[in-house]
Amino acid sequence: MNVLKFGGTSVANAQNISLVIDIITKASQNKKLAIVVSAFGNTTNMLLKTAELAAVKDEYYRSLLQEIENRHMQVVKDLIPVTEQSAVISHTKRLLNYLETLYEGCFLLRELTPKTLATIASFGELLSSYIISEVMKVRQLDSNYKDSRELIITTESFENAQVEMKLTQENCQAFFEKNEKQIIILPGFIAATPNGETTTLGRGGSDYTAAIIASAVDADELQIWTDVSGMYTANPRIVKQATPIPHISYQEAMELSHFGAKVIYPPTIQPVLHKEIPILVKNTFSPEQEGTRITKNPQGKQQAVKGISYIENISLLTLEGSGMIGIPGFSKRLFETLLAEKINIILITQASSEHSICIGINDKEASRAKMALDETFAYEIALKKVDPILVEQQLAIIALVGENMKNHQGLSGKMFSMLGKNNVNIRAIAQGASEKNISAVINSEDAKKALNALHEEFFEEKIKQLNLFVTGVGNVGERFLAQLKQQHEYLREQLKLNIRVIGISNSRTMFFDEEGIDLDSWKDKLAKGDKASLDEFYETIKTHNLRNSIFIDITASHDVSKVYGDYLRNNISVVTCNKIACASEYENYQNLKRISQKYNAPFLFETNVGAGLPIIDTLKNVIASGDRVHKIQAVLSGSLNFVFNNFSNQNTFHDVVTQAQKEGYTEPDPKIDLSGVDVARKILILARESGYILELEDIENNSFLPQETLATENNEDFYASLTKHEAHFQQIFKEANDKDCRLKYVATFEDGKAKVGLQHIPSDHPFYNLEGSDNIVLFFTDRYVAQPLQIKGAGAGAEVTASGIFADVIRIGKF
CATH class of the missing domain: 3.30.360.10 (Dihydrodipicolinate Reductase; domain 2)
Structure with missing residues (x-):
């Protein structure tokens, strides 16, 4: 027997549900299947938002409820023949009427308890699983529907309940032993207390539902179907060059999921780990792709680093003071305080001098954590033995993950060297004794640049990406862009450089494309660009915050030459044929050199003398x-x-x-x-x-x-x-x-x-x-x-001057 779970995007609409049923039909030819489905995409968020509005007597909740109803009714009408719609619409309407009653209660009482919220949240999966099961019956598949609340029993935490594993496994085993259907459809995410009250398993709980069932029935395989082709070497939405990981261990998958890889919910792995049930992560929209297989011992040659992951919206809380040195109990009191506040700790690091302890938590909980901890240590703070809790926000955690990292020297050095080269400041570092991950806390605004830089270092064919921003695309600038276009493949194949032009500007307009400007049509794009502004050009480059960024000045402008220092301070290299800066006051010339060294941003001006001559x-x-x-x-x-x-x-x-x-x-x-x-x-x-x-x-x-x-x-x-x-x-x-x-x-x-x-x-x-x-x-x-x-x-001459600028860009590429 296999257990298949389909996420919210996989069942977001009628078209997607048809794809899912095709996958199920094919898979059911060889195996019995338990199919766990999530709510239709984004439905759970809408249910919770509607509840919040109702609880504050905002009438707009009725519009959202109508939108939820319309969405589900439309799927029924799209997938169920008219002659068989009546019973399905009737049952769906009964569920929606009950939901409406719950909302009205919240509206009248101005109250939204955890119990009520869990019940409301359950309707997404209840509606989607029922509708999908009815579609499968219409298509004459040997299937049946089972409410997961009758199988999975939990504590009374309601919103993030703990599963009573022994009783749950007994229920699952008893049901599936008696079941004669080839396919069973179950709602994910939801469960019930021993008294039958609805609970939920936390966000991402549909994965957990599937894993619990797979463990209970000793499934041959647990398949997680989503909208990406497996677990990637990095988030493919941020790192375009990221690729799926073919085979990964349970431990590596848990580390990646803990550090923000949202393809799989972290607790999912635990129920199947001890029974060594393989997990296969597949793409609903490209089912032919291999996906990622998660097992105890991946086969074949394994890379030291399997993936790079990150978590956004992190705050770093620091407890420090000379009064902590040699005094036991500070850590215990800190962690007990956070436990009492139900605040999850994501990262911990402590100085060997015992002078400070740093913890990473979610941004939303930072102010509450500070108040609680300042109160806990109020006595020591008053005596100046410790400082008030220091809170740093708008941070992110970036992590290298790999089970074989412990067997390879120098990985942390490569990681921190690459971050340093890109001027990414590290606020804290943590590495477990098992050496399965190396984590660093950085500014959120640097996360994209850091992910791409590290991915380039550890996963790509040593091809370095340079991102160019060119101002001045007249005679010389045009020749420069033409040379870039002509040599693009040669640079990639022979010098391992991928050079992209991200921004261009002349005196009238400017144009940006983060994916790289097509050098066949740059003139047309620039002509339709935004009004040129030296300040806006600079601010846009800063906002993009791309690794290996190079500002290229092909003008003779005093104003442009004055901004070199600003670029260099932001770790943006400067290449210029404009002689004004280097021939300005000696102190300014020297200052640009100092800034260049301090911020590891090359400042090159070969074409200031002799055009293309070295x-x-x-x-x-x-x-x-x-x-x-x-x-x-x-x-x-x-x-x-x-x-x-x-x-x-x-x-x-x-x-x-x-x-x-x-x-x-x-x-x-x-x-x-x-x-x-x-x-x-x-x-x-x-x-x-x-x-x-x-x-x-x-x-x-x-x-x-x-x-x-x-x-x-x-x-x-x-x-x-x-x-x-x-x-x-x-x-x-x-x-x-x-x-x-x-x-x-x-x-x-x-x-x-x-x-x-x-x-x-x-x-x-x-x-x-x-x-x-x-x-x-x-x-x-x-x-x-x-x-x-x-x-x-x-x-002299446009062609040779352009080639001199080109040569400086190549020099930066070799740094």
């Missing part, structure tokens, strides 16, 4: 190895190199600058490049990365632009000024050409001082043959004396 990364490695930079010579402006490589007496300076801007070599405001400010920022960044303290105003800028051109305030006036002063630019070219030299805008750092300016470069100089928009940097160090360390290549 200049800054190479310099960091040189410094890290113990070398010291003495001198830097560089051509750092791809736009200026392009301009002077193409300018001659055969064209105009205005036309060459216009061409440079069209090809994406200059900033949106080309004066930033041509004035030397951009080059000054770059040499400043290199000097700072070399370990020198320098400010932007310390750099000598020998601009070649006329003062009138420097004073222009918009691009139109700037270009007009270039035309006006063409003779000035032709004279600059002539002077260099007469000396057989080429014009290069050179940045120099030496003896702690830096300068930038136009220079005549002779033919034997390394800079002479620098073509197009290429950059070149020469580092003279303790080790590179006669022959400097040289880095040369394309230093």
